[in-house]
Amino acid sequence: MATAEVRAAQAVEPVVETADLTRVYRSATGETYALRGVDLVLLPGSLTVVAGPSGSGKSSLLTLLSARERPSAGELRVLGSDVAGASAGLLRRLRHRRIGYVPQRASTGLFPHLTAGDHVRQVAAWRGDRHADVHAVLDAVGLAPRAGHRPATMSGGEQQRLAVAMALVARPALVVADEPTAELDHAHADRVLDALAVAAEEGSAVVLSSHDPRVTERAGRLLRLRDGVLSSETAQSQETVAVIDSAGRLQLPPALLVRFPSRRVVVEADGDHVRLRAPEESG
Numbered sequence: 359m360a361t362a363e364v365r366a367a368q369a370v371e372p373v374v375e376t377a378d379l380t381r382v383y384r385s386a387t388g389e390t391y392a393l394r395g396v397d398l399v400l401l402p403g404s405l406t407v408v409a410g411p412s413g414s415g416k417s418s419l420l421t422l423l424s425a426r427e428r429p430s431a432g433e434l435r436v437l438g439s440d441v442a443g444a445s446a447g448l449l450r451r452l453r454h455r456r457i458g459y460v461p462q463r464a465s466t467g468l469f470p471h472l473t474a475g476d477h478v479r480q481v482a483a484w485r486g487d488r489h490a491d492v493h494a495v496l497d498a499v500g501l502a503p504r505a506g507h508r509p510a511t512m513s514g515g516e517q518q519r520l521a522v523a524m525a526l527v528a529r530p531a532l533v534v535a536d537e538p539t540a541e542l543d544h545a546h547a548d549r550v551l552d553a554l555a556v557a558a559e560e561g562s563a564v565v566l567s568s569h570d571p572r573v574t575e576r577a578g579r580l581l582r583l584r585d586g587v588l589s590s591e592t593a594q595s596q597e598t599v600a601v602i603d604s605a606g607r608l609q610l611p612p613a614l615l616v617r618f619p620s621r622r623v624v625v626e627a628d629g630d631h632v633r634l635r636a637p638e639e640s641g
């Protein structure tokens with residue numbers, strides 16, 4: 359008998375929801391399908407790692423999830439906003455106030471005239487937190503001694519850690535980091551991963567991309583991309599956490615969905631548990 363036990367928890371609003379998400383780059387030489395129909399839900403308090411070979415679509419996915427670009431097709435809701443239909447102004451406010459983003463090349467998000475401390479203070483102000491503990495945020499990524507330095511006098515790894523500090527200050531609801539440990543030694547990579555994990559524990563939805571096994575093994579949830587398609591998903595805990603939308607619809611992960619080929623389910627309530635069972639075959 360096919361059954362699936364789903365923890366009866368309070369419905370949690372997803373931070374990101376995608377359906378059939380597609381990204382096509384068009385150029386004079388033709389079209390490149392970077393993402394082909396990605397279905398994904400990111401919940402508050404989660405740490406998700408996206409892995410996959412070079413060119414598999416990781417940066418394209420993270421750019422969309424951070425509301426930096428619009429999808430070519432499919433649905434993308436970020437913090438309640440439809441990214442395809444939202445105005446440019448609304449997306450800019452969303453990015454400034456509620457989304458921390460670490461670009462693959464950290465230097466692209468830095469201002470030459472600001473010190474490391476000023477960068478973090480500026481982002482905290484965008485997020486409406488003028489009393490953020492800038493020293494603590496820099497210290498979390500091992501950058502407190504560099505608070506007075508400008509980007510030109512910082513190494514690539516220091517700039518990357520500064521980008522992480524800017525992404526994390528004032529605890530945005532969504533943190534998106536594109537290979538945030540690529541330029542770091544093991545000790546600093548661990549420190550950055552610790553800081554990202556703390557953000558997830560404190561309620562942010564954190565999603566990062568990486569090739570590094572040291573990063574992927576720390577993922578609460580590991581998604582593998584291949585040729586723009588999500589090829590597998592692994593959760594560290596064995597618990598199945600599904601999403602119930604406001605209309606009461608339950609989205610089962612693909613591994614459970616196959617247990618219900620008729621797309622019909624018997625729902626049984628038993629104390630604290632709700633049990634989903636495939637109906638008996640008739641005739």
Ligand SMILES: Nc1ncnc2c1ncn2[C@@H]1O[C@H](COP(=O)(O)OP(=O)(O)OP(=O)(O)O)[C@@H](O)[C@H]1O
Nearest residue numbers: 383390391392410411412413414415416417418419
């Ligand atoms: N601006 C662009 N114009 C045209 N094609 C692009 C553009 N950006 C990415 N692509 C293509 O889209 C596909 C996915 O690229 P993407 O950068 O998302 O992969 P990735 O997994 O992040 O790679 P890497 O690990 O090397 O950073 C690749 O085939 C890439 O060449």
